Amino acid sequence: MDNIRKYLNEFVTQSDQDWEIFSSKLVRVEFPKKSIILEKGKREKFLSFIAKGIVRFNIPKPDYDFTFAFAFENTFVSGYDSFLAKTPSLYNIEAISDCVLWRITCEDLETVYDSTQIGDRIGRKIAEELFLKKMKREMSLLEDTAKKRYLDLMSEQPQLIKYIPQKYLASYIGIRPQSLSRIRKEISI
Amino acid sequence: MDNIRKYLNEFVTQSDQDWEIFSSKLVRVEFPKKSIILEKGKREKFLSFIAKGIVRFNIPKPDYDFTFAFAFENTFVSGYDSFLAKTPSLYNIEAISDCVLWRITCEDLETVYDSTQIGDRIGRKIAEELFLKKMKREMSLLEDTAKKRYLDLMSEQPQLIKYIPQKYLASYIGIRPQSLSRIRKEISI
DNA sequence: GCAATCAATGAACAAATGTTAATTAAATCG
């Protein structure tokens, strides 16, 4: 749990008391590789901190499985839209590798928001952080070619390329696996 | 200013006292069509509510002008990344039509965050709202064709098509103006 | 370890979008 506090401290300093209120709600859960952490159609009930592992956000479709995002160790993950709007999730969240999560329920988080000085601020900072990430991604999706997105991903997260199957990477980049193969071939030449 | 309070009330009910603290900081500013509200390279100092008009987010480039987002009446607008991280803005914000904004400075907003019960909650809700929008957009950019994005935009915001030059719409959709012309031609047939 | 399954590659052709350049239409400004 120390990592969670460390992560939060980058955003905002909390009193020991507030941290106690928050951390007492956290529950440790393990998910084996390929298990589904959040199922499409169900409502997200948790905000989770990834202590170990990698997850993907995906929409299973008749023709193919659409992966649009990843989340990595030492970050928060949630079906945030479902969580916030209390609507059924539009996507799955799936463990790519064996994962360890620390989770807090929606209701408990509301309690934290209401009963601590700092709850809303943490929530604000997390939402702000998520927004900035999506904004960068929006620009990349509009401006860059698939090849550039792949090269960027390689240089920014080289270790991930090893653990994430290429078909998921391809989907994330916005192309088909065959096209990613083609790009990889070009690059290596 | 009533519209601002109305907008905020959809997120969170505020006490009259909190509203007074917040609204007393708001300053009305007009921007004529084509004027620059936030200049690339400068730091965003305001959170603004659009009382009237439409703005676009753009990056001016040697070869062409890249528009990646719009903001409309009765929503908040800001160079939020620059605002939050206190870094130079990566883009311009420009008035597409004559605009009326109500602005609060970064510093005043911090004061509101610190001196009201509700400041962080408003900030959280705004950031959450922005994040959800970007998430929907991410999926659309990955999944949909340019034609589908154009048709969606037409059905969701039909009035906008009238006011926003097509070259900006094309950029927003992720294609060149020539390609948008081609798509429009196909559709009308 | 082997069979079965799934992932990655490769090639040929189709579809979508980009690029360039010319033409027409619309907006702006005196």
Place this chain on the structure above:
DNA sequence: CGATTTAATTAACATTTGTTCATTGATTGC
């Protein structure tokens, strides 16, 4: 209004990505 500038359209060709299908490579589970 008329002249000038800017925006939108069109067309021809180039490039990128998608689609289909076959083949090879890697994993999984018994």
